[in-house]
Amino acid sequence: MRPLTDDETKVLFEKLTKYIGRNIVHLIDRPDEPYCFRLQKDRVYYVSESIMRKATSVGRHNLISLGTCFGKFTKTGKFRMHITALPLLAQYAKYKVWVKPNGEMPFLYGNHIVKAHIGRVTEDTPEHQGVVIFNMADVPLGFGVSARSTVDMRKVDPTGIVVFHQSDNGEYLREEDALF
Amino acid sequence: MGRRAKNKQDVPLPLEQERATGKVTKVLHDRLRHEKIQTRKRTANVGKTAPGKRAAETKAATSKRKRDEEAAKPKPKPKAKKTKVVEPESEEEEEEEEEEAESVVLLEGAPDDGWDNAPMASDSEDDGASMSEFDSDDDDDERQEPIALLQSDDEDSDSETGGMESYDEFDTADEDGEPVTFRDMEKRSRLLEAQQKAEEELAELEQLAAEEAAEGERALFTLPSAEQIEAEKEAPLDLQQVQLRIQEVIRVLNNFADLRDPERSREDYMTQLKRDMCFYYGYNEYLMDKMLQIFPVSEAVEFFEANETARPVTIRTNTLKTRRRDLAQALINRGVNLDPIGKWTKVGLTIFDSPVPVGATPEYMAGHYMIQAASSFLPVMALGPQENEKVLDMSAAPGGKTTYCSAMMKNTGLVVANDANKEREKALVANIHRLGISNTLVCNYDGREFPRVMGGFDRVLLDSPCSGTGVISKDASVKINKSQDDFTMLTHLQKELILSAIDSVNADSPTGGFLVYSTCSVTVDENEAIVNYALGKRPNVKLVDTGLDFGRPGFTSFRGHTFNSSLSLTRRFYPHAHNMDGFFVAKLQKTSNKITTTDDQVIVPTGSGARIKHKKRRN
Numbered sequence: 001m002r003p004l005t006d007d008e009t010k011v012l013f014e015k016l017t018k019y020i021g022r023n024i025v026h027l028i029d030r031p032d033e034p035y036c037f038r039l040q041k042d043r044v045y046y047v048s049e050s051i052m053r054k055a056t057s058v059g060r061h062n063l064i065s066l067g068t069c070f071g072k073f074t075k076t077g078k079f080r081m082h083i084t085a086l087p088l089l090a091q092y093a094k095y096k097v098w099v100k101p102n103g104e105m106p107f108l109y110g111n112h113i114v115k116a117h118i119g120r121v122t123e124d125t126p127e128h129q130g131v132v133i134f135n136m137a138d139v140p141l142g143f144g145v146s147a148r149s150t151v152d153m154r155k156v157d158p159t160g161i162v163v164f165h166q167s168d169n170g171e172y173l174r175e176e177d178a179l180f
Numbered sequence: 181m182g183r184r185a186k187n188k189q190d191v192p193l194p195l196e197q198e199r200a201t202g203k204v205t206k207v208l209h210d211r212l213r214h215e216k217i218q219t220r221k222r223t224a225n226v227g228k229t230a231p232g233k234r235a236a237e238t239k240a241a242t243s244k245r246k247r248d249e250e251a252a253k254p255k256p257k258p259k260a261k262k263t264k265v266v267e268p269e270s271e272e273e274e275e276e277e278e279e280e281a282e283s284v285v286l287l288e289g290a291p292d293d294g295w296d297n298a299p300m301a302s303d304s305e306d307d308g309a310s311m312s313e314f315d316s317d318d319d320d321d322e323r324q325e326p327i328a329l330l331q332s333d334d335e336d337s338d339s340e341t342g343g344m345e346s347y348d349e350f351d352t353a354d355e356d357g358e359p360v361t362f363r364d365m366e367k368r369s370r371l372l373e374a375q376q377k378a379e380e381e382l383a384e385l386e387q388l389a390a391e392e393a394a395e396g397e398r399a400l401f402t403l404p405s406a407e408q409i410e411a412e413k414e415a416p417l418d419l420q421q422v423q424l425r426i427q428e429v430i431r432v433l434n435n436f437a438d439l440r441d442p443e444r445s446r447e448d449y450m451t452q453l454k455r456d457m458c459f460y461y462g463y464n465e466y467l468m469d470k471m472l473q474i475f476p477v478s479e480a481v482e483f484f485e486a487n488e489t490a491r492p493v494t495i496r497t498n499t500l501k502t503r504r505r506d507l508a509q510a511l512i513n514r515g516v517n518l519d520p521i522g523k524w525t526k527v528g529l530t531i532f533d534s535p536v537p538v539g540a541t542p543e544y545m546a547g548h549y550m551i552q553a554a555s556s557f558l559p560v561m562a563l564g565p566q567e568n569e570k571v572l573d574m575s576a577a578p579g580g581k582t583t584y585c586s587a588m589m590k591n592t593g594l595v596v597a598n599d600a601n602k603e604r605e606k607a608l609v610a611n612i613h614r615l616g617i618s619n620t621l622v623c624n625y626d627g628r629e630f631p632r633v634m635g636g637f638d639r640v641l642l643d644s645p646c647s648g649t650g651v652i653s654k655d656a657s658v659k660i661n662k663s664q665d666d667f668t669m670l671t672h673l674q675k676e677l678i679l680s681a682i683d684s685v686n687a688d689s690p691t692g693g694f695l696v697y698s699t700c701s702v703t704v705d706e707n708e709a710i711v712n713y714a715l716g717k718r719p720n721v722k723l724v725d726t727g728l729d730f731g732r733p734g735f736t737s738f739r740g741h742t743f744n745s746s747l748s749l750t751r752r753f754y755p756h757a758h759n760m761d762g763f764f765v766a767k768l769q770k771t772s773n774k775i776t777t778t779d780d781q782v783i784v785p786t787g788s789g790a791r792i793k794h795k796k797r798r799n
Contacts, residue, residue, distance in 0.1 A: 047618075051594050054570075055621050057634050064602075064622040065609045084613040104542055139546045169545035172614045180609040 001040045001055060001063060008073065012037065012044060015071075015079045018130035019143060023092035037070070044070045044079070046088065065180070082179060083142060083167040086132070090140035093132035095125045097146070097163055104135050107142065108170040116158035125150045131163060142168030401428040403444055403452050422460045429453045430477055453477065457484065463659045467649070470703055473739060479756070483702075486756035487652040493531040493538060494521055495549040496557065496580070498615045499587045502548045504529065510543050521554050524730065527587075528557060547614040552580040555650070555753055555763040559643055559698035560584040562726040562751075562767045566691050568593040569638035572684055574627040574677065577604035579611035581643060586617040596634060597622045628676045631683040638692030642681040644674045646699035646706050650762020653755060671705050678714045682721055687770035695721070695768045700761055702754065704738045707764040711750060712743040720772045723749045726765050731758065734766070 004012065016024050027035065027046065034049045040063055047055075047067025055066050068088065071081040081089075099107055103117025119136050127149045133141045144166045153162050171179060404412070404425075417425075429449050432439040436446060450472075458468050461484045472480055497504040504520075504527055511518055515535040521528035529549075531538055538544065539551055565571045565585045576582045576597035586595050597612070599605050602624050612620050625633055627642070647670055648658045678697055687693045697714075699706050711734075715721065723746040734750030736743050750766040 051621055054594060058623045062624045064605050064624050066621045068618045069613060087616045108542055108545060172545055172610055173540060176606055176610045180606045
């Protein structure tokens with residue numbers, strides 16, 4: 001377990017900004033407790049400092065996870081968000097997409113979101129913007145990237161893809177072995 | 181009882197609050213009032229024709245039955261209503277409620293003269309006096325109970341008629357001015373069912389006795405001879421015959437003086453019984469011996485039977501993300517048939533059936549609930565972690581208990597989730613993240629290393645690795661593959677773990693200083709003996725009440741070993757008695773950090789002898 005290097009921090013924050021924009025400061029400056037990012041075996045964990053300090057007594061090979069996992073650095077140095085970051089992304093998301101009940105399961109099985117399944121979209125979502133997907137009851141389901149801006153979405157035919165799938169709650173079941 | 185409850189069950193009402201009180205009660209009340217008047221007339225008439233005196237018990241019972249049946253015929257309709265509220269809850273609870281109901285009735289000033297003693301009683305009097313029928317049955321029941329208890333085997337035989345007959349008695353019951361709420365009704369109907377059952381059992385017993393008397397002597401059951409046993413080894417009997425023989429042997433054992441073959445000893449009967457049960461239920465002999473040491477014979481059979489059926493699927497609401505009511509509603513909308521587990525938990529739901537896989541609903545993926553056996557709620561409830569504490573879960577995977585701890589702590593403080601198996605920790609981490617828990621630290625150590633890795637915990641939960649004799653219904657391989665060696669190895673490991681766990685607790689913690697030891701096993705070696713060992717080894721811990729208001733107290737003595745008397749504070753749970761996995765929970769409090777054993781210190785155990793011998797520890 002170690003703090004992130006400057007490069008790593010930059011890559012991570014660039015990625016996060018795509019989803020939560022300037023709300024990223026809320027992750028760092030929390031009113032309750034200081035939190036920090038820590039790297040452990042390529043994975044980035046977001047954890048309160050008090051827990052982090054206690055975790056220093058656990059050996060490197062024995063530490064499996066702490067706090068919330070945000071994702072991992074690939075071998076090429078890119079950062080890949082994991083579904084485990086969803087609660088925090090959903091809390092601070094700038095652009096949101098709500099899917100109708102009939103679109104819930106297709107998305108949770110890993111499919112892109114088509115126009116017909118869209119219930120609501122945040123106004124002025126630009127193209128290729130990270131968005132968090134909710135169902136109509138405001139339960140976060142996953143996140144992805146918008147394929148079109150809100151304006152263009154109106155023009156797409158019902159079967160056209162409007163949000164590219166990146167990660168969804170179904171991965172807890174599908175990818176349990178790969179994720180953790 | 182479990183089976184009875186299942187038979188009774190119609191479509192259960194989904195939610196507690198929906199069936200609590202309300203319009204339905206009113207309607208029912210009216211109907212009952214109406215029918216009560218009719219019933220009273222009718223029963224009074226019957227009462228006159230059959231002036232049941234207590235002269236001959238048989239006569240009384242049979243006439244009573246007749247009376248009840250007669251009275252019951254015209255009213256099948258309310259019965260359907262009633263069964264609707266009878267929920268298949270854990271058996272323990274039912275018993276509890278029955279008792280409760282009984283005591284309530286007794287308090288209501290039951291007249292001394294029961295119905296049978298005062299056949300003319302009820303025709304024209306007012307409300308208060310018409311209670312007598314209700315009360316008299318109650319008295320009856322009390323008198324009959326001891327006899328009925330002997331007959332626990334023919335439980336099923338009377339379940340058909342029970343509810344029907346008992347119902348008309350219920351009519352008079354609502355006269356005592358108590359509000360008839362649905363909950364109340366449940367109690368009453370159970371009480372009545374119990375009475376009915378007791379009555380029928382008595383009647384049956386007497387019929388049996390009468391038959392026997394008529395026939396002269398019923399053919400004595402004879403044990404198979406040695407040659408027969410040899411022959412059976414070559415060509416085994418079919419299961420039905422073996423089952424019959426098991427029943428016969430148990431009958432003989434229950435009334436050994438009268439029914440025994442004078443040539444044969446109790447030992448012979450027991451050997452035959454063991455052999456048959458091993459064959460019938462598929463256990464190895466070692467385990468069979470163990471089980472028969474824990475349970476009396478007839479209860480052991482119930483236990484084995486319970487192990488053949490699966491326990492209901494239960495889920496725990498993740499209170500960090502949702503409420504039980506909302507979750508229940510969401511699942512009902514998906515067509516799931518569910519109900520609260522029982523009064524003892526506010527977060528549990530039992531799933532009866534579901535058109536969708538419960539482990540793959542969007543709610544599951546969103547972390548609104550965890551599929552978790554009812555029994556594994558118990559250690560966490562006993563532990564009772566509080567906010568901002570530092571808690572250790574020594575063998576955490578797959579995370580049901582860990583996440584419950586975190587939920588109880590509202591995601592504050594720290595929960596250290598340890599497990600020795602790295603593969604299983606993947607599921608643990610997945611569950612932690614799915615349920616949105618952020619106060620955990622997951623590590624992979626052998627639990628025995630623990631106070632050295634990290635210590636000073638406010639609370640420690642040790643759900644020890646065990647033989648799994650409580651969860652045979654989940655994993656039947658336990659029946660055959662557990663041997664003496666496994667038990668020796670496991671108990672050794674458990675002893676080491678519990679000492680590590682005790683040493684990891686910080687006794688000076690302002691809020692905590694507790695340790696909960698639990699196993700999913702029913703054997704005494706893995707439970708009471710371990711706790712007793714720990715009490716002997718660490719004089720700075722004591723047993724405290726688990727805070728669980730049901731379950732049976734632990735053994736304080738077992739086969740010649742006397743354990744510390746405080747072991748009665750531990751709790752045992754059985755599949756046949758509580759309809760959850762076999763489980764053991766002990767809660768210990770550490771009183772001081774100072775008195776720890778040093779290498780040269782040898783503590784003389786106060787209780788058991790041979791099993792626990794203390795030597796100098798090597799390190």
